[in-house]
Amino acid sequence: MKRNVGAFILLALGVTFVVIGCLRGEPMTVLRKAATLCLECIGIG
Amino acid sequence: MRMKRGIYRFRLWIQIAFAALSNGYVAGFFKTRLYSGALKQVCLPGLNCYACPGALGSCPIGALQSVLGDRNFKMSFYVLGTLMIFGALLGRLVCGFLCPFGLVQDLLHKIPSKKIQRMPLDRWLRWLKYVVLAVFVLWLPLFAVNIVGQGSPWFCKWICPSGTLMGGIPQMLMSESLRESAGFLFSWKMFILLALLTLSVFSYRPFCKYLCPLGAIYAVTNRFSLFRFQLDERKCTHCGACARSCKMGVNMSKTQNHPECIRCGDCQSACPEGAISSGFTHTTRCSGQCSPQCSGASPAPDSPARDHSPD
Ligand code: SF4
Ligand code: SF4
Ligand code: SF4
Numbered sequence: 001m002k003r004n005v006g007a008f009i010l011l012a013l014g015v016t017f018v019v020i021g022c023l024r025g026e027p028m029t030v031l032r033k034a035a036t037l038c039l040e041c042i043g044i045g
Numbered sequence: 046m047r048m049k050r051g052i053y054r055f056r057l058w059i060q061i062a063f064a065a066l067s068n069g070y071v072a073g074f075f076k077t078r079l080y081s082g083a084l085k086q087v088c089l090p091g092l093n094c095y096a097c098p099g100a101l102g103s104c105p106i107g108a109l110q111s112v113l114g115d116r117n118f119k120m121s122f123y124v125l126g127t128l129m130i131f132g133a134l135l136g137r138l139v140c141g142f143l144c145p146f147g148l149v150q151d152l153l154h155k156i157p158s159k160k161i162q163r164m165p166l167d168r169w170l171r172w173l174k175y176v177v178l179a180v181f182v183l184w185l186p187l188f189a190v191n192i193v194g195q196g197s198p199w200f201c202k203w204i205c206p207s208g209t210l211m212g213g214i215p216q217m218l219m220s221e222s223l224r225e226s227a228g229f230l231f232s233w234k235m236f237i238l239l240a241l242l243t244l245s246v247f248s249y250r251p252f253c254k255y256l257c258p259l260g261a262i263y264a265v266t267n268r269f270s271l272f273r274f275q276l277d278e279r280k281c282t283h284c285g286a287c288a289r290s291c292k293m294g295v296n297m298s299k300t301q302n303h304p305e306c307i308r309c310g311d312c313q314s315a316c317p318e319g320a321i322s323s324g325f326t327h328t329t330r331c332s333g334q335c336s337p338q339c340s341g342a343s344p345a346p347d348s349p350a351r352d353h354s355p356d
Contacts, residue, residue, distance in 0.1 A: 017122040017129060019126075020122040020126070043208070043234035044227055
């Protein structure tokens with residue numbers, strides 16, 4: 001039972017973090033990086 | 046909801062379907078332009094490179110480094126929150142079912158050859174992935190910054206074999222200008238990729254066991270994620286069939302939901318007694334009739350049933 005409590009706390013924390021991240025505009029930074037070719041990923045950056 | 050043994054028989058097909066679906070932007074393979082729609086803001090659960098021409102979502106480890114290294118943020122609530130959600134729900138089920146680089150290693154290990162059951166220094170090498178996470182994914186992108194305070198994705202740049210395989214090779218094949226720019230770094234990353242792919246033929250998932258920072262994050266959440274494995278001590282005869290079937294070196298009869306368990310289900314299929322079960326369940330209830338091996342003290346027969354989680 002205790003472990004389920006841990007999972008639900010982590011889940012709630014995760015949702016809260018995602019909401020805070022969205023309010024800070026982090027997804028746009030992710031999109032900017034992901035939509036342009038990542039030179040580090042391909043090994044020339 | 047409980048996972049029947051049969052579902053694990055389709056694991057390879059689920060892995061293939063998920064990898065194909067999350068890299069299903071077919072036009073990317075012809076246009077040398079990456080998909081840039083809104084979906085790409087969403088992090089995928091596995092190590093799926095966003096430089097892959099077909100990628101429809103983002104790699105959580107790449108995204109984490111890019112937000113941490115961004116001088117405007119230095120903390121990524123969004124990516125960490127996403128990883129917490131995946132971890133709390135699934136733990137390393139992601140590794141077993143939803144990661145394309147895990148799939149590649151699984152396929153290579155199917156090539157008939159002499160298999161290495163346990164690598165030298167295996168126990169110590171398993172800690173390396175936590176070091177990679179702390180140093181290359183968190184510390185260096187945060188603190189090794191340039192003159193304007195911008196950090197680099199160090200793990201992507203110096204280590205990630207998934208980036209080389211899914212992003213580097215196809216992009217190089219498609220673009221002559223990229224081929225002309227390739228130098229020492231690309232050779233280094235190709236060396237790491239080829240070494241790991243070769244090793245995967247002989248040893249099961251060496252990258253997942255020793256180096257993957259995403260595996261390290263999910264390993265931490267494995268013990269208490271909602272999806273979990275359970276052992277019925279009343280049925281288990283401790284014959285060792287589960288431990289022998291596990292290619293990750295876990296003994297399910299001793300420890301369920303071990304950080305190294307990728308939830309592949311091989312042990313569940315191997316158990317002749319049907320003592321192992323898995324699913325999105327609460328802990329099983331011990332009736333007080335359990336075997337002497339039950340690691341939790343058995344309650345008195347007249348006491349109420351208790352949670353039964355020996356690990
Ligand atoms: S290089 Fe690796 S860590 Fe970086 S975005 Fe690609 S898959 Fe993710
Ligand atoms: S350990 Fe890493 S590479 Fe391996 S399956 Fe998990 S996320 Fe993918
Ligand atoms: S303990 Fe079972 S489910 Fe976990 S990795 Fe080993 S065989 Fe797969």
